[in-house]
Amino acid sequence: MSTTKILYARTDAELGTFSVRPLDPFADAELLHGWVTHPKASFWMMQDATLADVEREYTRIAAHEHHQAFIGLHEGRPAFLMETYDPSELELVGLYDAQPGDVGMHFLVAPSEKPLHGFTRAVITTVMAAVFADPAAERVVVEPDVRNTAVHALNEAVGFVAERPVTKPEKEALLSFCTRGQFEAATGLTGASI
Structure with missing residues (x-):
């Protein structure tokens, strides 16, 4: 059974409670497999992954010093995947000048029959x-596919x-x-933790 330790939670005025817990690469593999291979997850680039591939990938992430993965919950039910990484060590090495406090981020919303x-x-x-609940985080860095216009609009929001x-x-x-500061100005929220 996967861990239920909640690391962060917030209440959205219209949609209710959202929270984040650690990802368990074994207990969560089947759930993740359904998410990352869904047609709507094409930019996640795991469309052809087997269940074993997903388990292997998230076991690798769990063991990595500079990469973390989390399951996001909506009203207590798994609803999204969140990953953070150190962009000075992974993904963007040599592609930009990393600064102290930079955090790389990926997220994937689970497919839903009732959006x-x-x-x-x-x-x-x-x-x-x-x-931003981590006081050491100063700036979030993302590198979505240039064709993913939907996520560009969300990022800007x-x-x-x-x-x-x-x-x-x-x-x-x-x-x-x-x-x-840009996040707080755009949303009115701070990263205050639970």
């Missing part, structure tokens, strides 16, 4: 607030400013940054 209006925006807001495209081995990415 809720504003849900994905509430998820990214929760993810960002959870990152929570305070990200696009800097420039960067070429990564797996994609052409849009390097974007969001400082703590």
